[in-house]
Amino acid sequence: MKSRSIICALVAPLLFAGCGDTPHQVKTLSFSSEEQVINRNQNEFSLNLLKQVNATEQQSENVFLSPLSVSIVSAMLANGANGETLSQILQTIGAGDYVVADLNDYSKNLLENLPYLDKYTDMNIANAIWVDDALTLKEPFRQAGKQYFKATIETSDLQDPAIVNTVNSWADKNTKGLIKEVVTERDFNEATRMVLANALYFKSKWQEKFNKTDTRKQDFTLSNGSTVQVDMMQQTKELRVMPAWPMEHYYGPDVPDTTIAPYDARMLRMYFKDKAYCMDIVLPREGLSCDDYLADLSMDKLAELEGLMDNYDVEVQMPKFKLDYRRDLENDMKALGMTDVFDIVRADLTDLATYNGLDVDADLFLDKLFQKTYLEVDEEGAKAAAVTIGLVNDKAAAPMPIEPFIVDRPFLLFIREVKYGTILFAGKIGKPAY
Numbered sequence: 001m002k003s004r005s006i007i008c009a010l011v012a013p014l015l016f017a018g019c020g021d022t023p024h025q026v027k028t029l030s031f032s033s034e035e036q037v038i039n040r041n042q043n044e045f046s047l048n049l050l051k052q053v054n055a056t057e058q059q060s061e062n063v064f065l066s067p068l069s070v071s072i073v074s075a076m077l078a079n080g081a082n083g084e085t086l087s088q089i090l091q092t093i094g095a096g097d098y099v100v101a102d103l104n105d106y107s108k109n110l111l112e113n114l115p116y117l118d119k120y121t122d123m124n125i126a127n128a129i130w131v132d133d134a135l136t137l138k139e140p141f142r143q144a145g146k147q148y149f150k151a152t153i154e155t156s157d158l159q160d161p162a163i164v165n166t167v168n169s170w171a172d173k174n175t176k177g178l179i180k181e182v183v184t185e186r187d188f189n190e191a192t193r194m195v196l197a198n199a200l201y202f203k204s205k206w207q208e209k210f211n212k213t214d215t216r217k218q219d220f221t222l223s224n225g226s227t228v229q230v231d232m233m234q235q236t237k238e239l240r241v242m243p244a245w246p247m248e249h250y251y252g253p254d255v256p257d258t259t260i261a262p263y264d265a266r267m268l269r270m271y272f273k274d275k276a277y278c279m280d281i282v283l284p285r286e287g288l289s290c291d292d293y294l295a296d297l298s299m300d301k302l303a304e305l306e307g308l309m310d311n312y313d314v315e316v317q318m319p320k321f322k323l324d325y326r327r328d329l330e331n332d333m334k335a336l337g338m339t340d341v342f343d344i345v346r347a348d349l350t351d352l353a354t355y356n357g358l359d360v361d362a363d364l365f366l367d368k369l370f371q372k373t374y375l376e377v378d379e380e381g382a383k384a385a386a387v388t389i390g391l392v393n394d395k396a397a398a399p400m401p402i403e404p405f406i407v408d409r410p411f412l413l414f415i416r417e418v419k420y421g422t423i424l425f426a427g428k429i430g431k432p433a434y
Helices: 033-056 067-078 083-093 100-116 139-147 162-174 245-251 290-295 299-307 330-335
Strands: 005-009 122-132 135-137 152-156 192-205 216-221 227-241 265-271 278-284 310-328 353-355 364-377 381-394 411-416 423-429
Touching (some): 033 067, 033 083, 033 100, 033 290, 033 299, 033 330, 067 083, 067 100, 067 122, 067 192, 067 364, 067 381, 083 100, 100 139, 122 135, 135 139, 139 152, 152 162, 162 192, 162 381, 192 364, 265 299, 278 290, 278 299, 310 330
Parallel strands (some): 005 310
Antiparallel strands (some): 122 192, 135 353, 192 381, 227 265, 227 310, 411 423
């Protein structure tokens, strides 16, 4: 153990988090060589998705996602995809060098073991598929959903407004009340034929809790330089941290303001109880924005930061907070390479279903993909939840796109007889009033 004391004021946005007091059976997560590669690639996808969303987020100072939840929904969908559509799904979520069977084995391994790596963490992964009663699922897709993803599969009338309550009740139950509403009636239309859903819930206590009496109001500096008051938790404990010295060692005494380099940030690892799960917090150096650092971040750089960590006595200051976040992910997934599945012409989901009573493949595409998340961090620990929804539509029944026509400037008008087009009145309206 290093005896040196390190001061680490943690005021950057958190990248990830998720206890129960009742212990449960512990399992071991072990990957085959193929699964190790897929897992590394999915971590790349996780970082790429975070970078993509953060770079395009216009409405919130916070971004909080579960890339794993997105990957699981995409992996379920892959079992009904073919051709270039399938290739793009596999490539985007990190299984591009493998076949669907490999991805299914990896997913099953995660679902069966990931929630049970320590005695006290309360974690739940649940999947569900609702299929419209106009379709019949193809048996290989149904079997994959049940065997590998433990999905609940139900046939429903997806044009019935009751489906909204059904999906929301499922999300509420499987996130233990953290996400009560994930869909609304506006998300469904007459072409909706299938709903694919994943819920991910995670709650755990810190291995080293914060004392509530030490929490106090303190300034938090926003990206624009202004400050707000937050409840700042504080403790001094032996924790795993990247100390301050590597930055000086790498640059010398004058740290440059512009060059993005591995030591432009520090990392702290906060373990949860039993140390099977942790929260890694990455804090860019002063003068370097979190957005700029994230834009140039890679998994190799994260691994380098992790390798520089050791046990030190650390004075930690980090905010106590709650947040809700929702993101429509269609454009983000397209930007990462998964384009055809959203295209009403090019999508090939012919292995999903047939039309009822007909030996004809249903003509389907992925219309919407969105996620809602919740995160709470306090003195006891952290809890997080995510629900990802994919809505599959029928190409033939899809409504025509709505073309905007906004009359917000001078215009002409004609009153005409229809059969021959005879103009009865004509005018230009430059300043309408009533």
